[in-house]
Amino acid sequence: KVHTIACIPGDGIGVDITEAAVQVLQKLSQTLGAFEFDFTTFDWSSEKYKERGWYMPEDGLEQLKKFDAIYFGAVGWPDVPDHISLWSLILPIRKALSQYVNVRPTRILRGTESPLMKCSRSDLDWIIIRENSEGEYSGQGGTTHENTPFATATEVSIFTQPAIERIMRFAFETAKSRPRKKLTMVTKSNAQRHGMVLWDKVFYQIKEEYPDVETDKMLVDAMTVRMVLHPQSLDTIVATNLHADILSDLAAALSGSIGIAPSSNLDPTRKNPSMFEPIHGSAPDIAGKGIANPVGAFWSAAEMVRWLGYGEAADGLMECIENVTGAGIKTKDLGGFEGTKRVTDAVCAEIEKT
Amino acid sequence: KVHTIACIPGDGIGVDITEAAVQVLQKLSQTLGAFEFDFTTFDWSSEKYKERGWYMPEDGLEQLKKFDAIYFGAVGWPDVPDHISLWSLILPIRKALSQYVNVRPTRILRGTESPLMKCSRSDLDWIIIRENSEGEYSGQGGTTHENTPFATATEVSIFTQPAIERIMRFAFETAKSRPRKKLTMVTKSNAQRHGMVLWDKVFYQIKEEYPDVETDKMLVDAMTVRMVLHPQSLDTIVATNLHADILSDLAAALSGSIGIAPSSNLDPTRKNPSMFEPIHGSAPDIAGKGIANPVGAFWSAAEMVRWLGYGEAADGLMECIENVTGAGIKTKDLGGFEGTKRVTDAVCAEIEKT
Ligand SMILES: CC(C)[C@H](C(=O)O)[C@@H](O)C(=O)O
Ligand SMILES: CC(C)[C@H](C(=O)O)[C@@H](O)C(=O)O
Numbered sequence: 249k250v251h252t253i254a255c256i257p258g259d260g261i262g263v264d265i266t267e268a269a270v271q272v273l274q275k276l277s278q279t280l281g282a283f284e285f286d287f288t289t290f291d292w293s294s295e296k297y298k299e300r301g302w303y304m305p306e307d308g309l310e311q312l313k314k315f316d317a318i319y320f321g322a323v324g325w326p327d328v329p330d331h332i333s334l335w336s337l338i339l340p341i342r343k344a345l346s347q348y349v350n351v352r353p354t355r356i357l358r359g360t361e362s363p364l365m366k367c368s369r370s371d372l373d374w375i376i377i378r379e380n381s382e383g384e385y386s387g388q389g390g391t392t393h394e395n396t397p398f399a400t401a402t403e404v405s406i407f408t409q410p411a412i413e414r415i416m417r418f419a420f421e422t423a424k425s426r427p428r429k430k431l432t433m434v435t436k437s438n439a440q441r442h443g444m445v446l447w448d449k450v451f452y453q454i455k456e457e458y459p460d461v462e463t464d465k466m467l468v469d470a471m472t473v474r475m476v477l478h479p480q481s482l483d484t485i486v487a488t489n490l491h492a493d494i495l496s497d498l499a500a501a502l503s504g505s506i507g508i509a510p511s512s513n514l515d516p517t518r519k520n521p522s523m524f525e526p527i528h529g530s531a532p533d534i535a536g537k538g539i540a541n542p543v544g545a546f547w548s549a550a551e552m553v554r555w556l557g558y559g560e561a562a563d564g565l566m567e568c569i570e571n572v573t574g575a576g577i578k579t580k581d582l583g584g585f586e587g588t589k590r591v592t593d594a595v596c597a598e599i600e601k602t
Numbered sequence: 603k604v605h606t607i608a609c610i611p612g613d614g615i616g617v618d619i620t621e622a623a624v625q626v627l628q629k630l631s632q633t634l635g636a637f638e639f640d641f642t643t644f645d646w647s648s649e650k651y652k653e654r655g656w657y658m659p660e661d662g663l664e665q666l667k668k669f670d671a672i673y674f675g676a677v678g679w680p681d682v683p684d685h686i687s688l689w690s691l692i693l694p695i696r697k698a699l700s701q702y703v704n705v706r707p708t709r710i711l712r713g714t715e716s717p718l719m720k721c722s723r724s725d726l727d728w729i730i731i732r733e734n735s736e737g738e739y740s741g742q743g744g745t746t747h748e749n750t751p752f753a754t755a756t757e758v759s760i761f762t763q764p765a766i767e768r769i770m771r772f773a774f775e776t777a778k779s780r781p782r783k784k785l786t787m788v789t790k791s792n793a794q795r796h797g798m799v800l801w802d803k804v805f806y807q808i809k810e811e812y813p814d815v816e817t818d819k820m821l822v823d824a825m826t827v828r829m830v831l832h833p834q835s836l837d838t839i840v841a842t843n844l845h846a847d848i849l850s851d852l853a854a855a856l857s858g859s860i861g862i863a864p865s866s867n868l869d870p871t872r873k874n875p876s877m878f879e880p881i882h883g884s885a886p887d888i889a890g891k892g893i894a895n896p897v898g899a900f901w902s903a904a905e906m907v908r909w910l911g912y913g914e915a916a917d918g919l920m921e922c923i924e925n926v927t928g929a930g931i932k933t934k935d936l937g938g939f940e941g942t943k944r945v946t947d948a949v950c951a952e953i954e955k956t
């Protein structure tokens with residue numbers, strides 16, 4: 249079966265690691281023979297924006313809707329304000345394609361270690377479910393009295409019962425599917441009395457439907473402490489758009505490097521294509537140097553393969569990745585000495601062996 | 603000189619550690635003889651709320667205004683919703699008394715260690731300046747269609763030029779007063795395009811006034827990664843109300859325990875009393891058991907002494923605290939075996955020796 253994939257390398261190391269991921273995906277499909285990928289690359293980037301004045305063409309979202317999945321590198325470049333680049337590319341895709349769930353697993357890969365003294369590989373195995381469609385990323389708000397001494401700006405976070413319900417159900421289903429059946433819900437309802445209180449309330453409503461899932465509730469500030477000091481006490485985590493954004497970066501750091509962490513932007517109804525991207529950014533300082541860690545990109549690719557229906561192939565790819573990290577073939581951020589190409593070639597060689 | 607101090611122990615271990623802090627403050631004033639404290643204790647707590655229906659009397663804020671400083675324990679108890687307890691006590695005090703700066707220093711005390719593998723005592727010495735009057739804690743927002751399947755709630759964050767200017771100036775002054783003269787500004791202006799973009803803009807404006815301070819800018823998610831992986835690259839940090847709330851808990855965890863971290867809620871104009879409180883909460887699970895770590899409370903007391911004009915006495919008290927932790931007299935959260943009383947007595951004994 250042929251799957252059409254829209255590829256958006258974007259900016260900086262997004263380009264380096266997307267190339268690596270495509271290579272690995274092609275090797276995987278050729279080796280297994282059970283599926284094929286038909287990649288179409290879109291040159292939507294900050295560089296092109298500076299030339300053309302736009303990131304996506306007007307029918308960009310419509311074009312993307314025709315694909316089976318989207319593979320995304322990274323967006324953001326120093327000479328374009330970040331709020332322009334992100335609201336022109338990644339955020340509209342997440343929203344327009346109803347990718348209301350962002351799944352962010354974290355664990356310590358073979359051959360890598362946590363920067364924490366007391367955290368073995370089995371102590372940290374989390375999956376963060378991020379609300380991806382509203383909350384602090386609703387995009388509402390504005391500025392009054394701009395450029396005056398009393399300029400006043402607002403950011404309006406919107407939380408709705410249906411959107412909270414669907415993310416909670418997804419989180420409970422995820423927790424239920426894992427051995428520990430444990431869900432930690434994160435909020436800041438002590439300080440934020442409206443949206444966060446609704447979030448709490450819906451959590452308790454949906455919890456009734458899942459008597460077999462063990463739950464607890466954390467404030468986002470205290471959650472960072474728990475992640476650092478008691479990593480083994482956590483399993484599945486659900487949080488708002490902003491809180492999960494912060495916690496998933498922290499989670500990646502605690503598992504060794506932001507360079508390994510994947511994310512899946514899912515439309516669980518499957519009416520729209522889902523999008524897969526490493527959680528790291530475009531890293532202008534190391535872009536184009538051939539030293540970016542491609543592991544987060546490979547892991548994201550594995551999640552794409554899984555979403556397309558090939559769970560075993562996805563597990564197999566993860567195994568190959570861990571055989572490589574386990575053999576010490578790693579980039580600098582993981583304490584290794586290799587570049588992007590060497591890691592990519594090693595993963596391809598592992599795939600060939602399977 | 604006699605200083606009047608309003609003492610609000612509040613809930614849970616707030617009571618345990620406030621008692622310990624008062625004991626230490628009294629020992630300090632008696633030993634040094636240069637100042638005296640006149641404590642008035644207010645029984646404003648969740649327990650009393652359940653009896654009386656209120657946390658503070660109607661003229662509570664007026665009563666507090668008459669004091670030279672406020673010492674606060676903790677507030678929050680399982681059977682009162684957190685947004686009620688906090689918006690009835692701690693948050694109104696911060697706001698009504700114009701305590702627009704919250705200063706949160708973190709370092710690794712003698713005899714304690716970071717949970718990070720690569721983080722020696724000299725690698726982590728931060729001071730977080732938290733905007734304490736607006737932003738995500740503005741309190742605006744509401745709920746429409748409550749208790750229906752389409753309930754919709756908002757949280758409105760307000761950011762104003764004057765409030766951003768004053769916190770930025772305070773942050774630059776703080777950075778300037780420290781040996782490294784380095785300020786890191788945290789924001790999330792890539793996703794939040796209004797208030798956060800204003801925050802960035804004002805930062806660059808105020809930066810002009812401080813050419814001798816080295817600066818950089820981080821996104822809040824990436825900041826957690828940097829705190830974990832490159833702690834030595836940071837010194838003074840300025841962030842919004844919510845971001846700094848999250849980052850300061852993380853900072854405390856990375857320095858060993860949330861139980862040691864102090865906070866100063868300051869009105870730098872000195873028109874109103876400032877308030878000093880450890881950053882930990884009421885910890886219902888260990889309340890009243892005599893095992894709470896009083897170090898955060900002592901450090902907060904030292905910052906109060908400093909704010910009242912006695913810098914040397916404050917440094918002396920910190921020295922006594924570190925002599926005690928350095929001698930291994932510590933509570934369980936710091937890897938020790940002692941209770942609140944033993945640690946308190948040891949600090950008092952150190953003070954007597956000076
Ligand atoms: C690039 C940015 C808008 C994005 C986010 O905040 O969602 C990124 O940090 C992420 O985690 O995917
Ligand atoms: C208790 C709570 C409202 C408070 C806050 O969020 O400000 C606390 O977490 C703190 O850090 O002082």
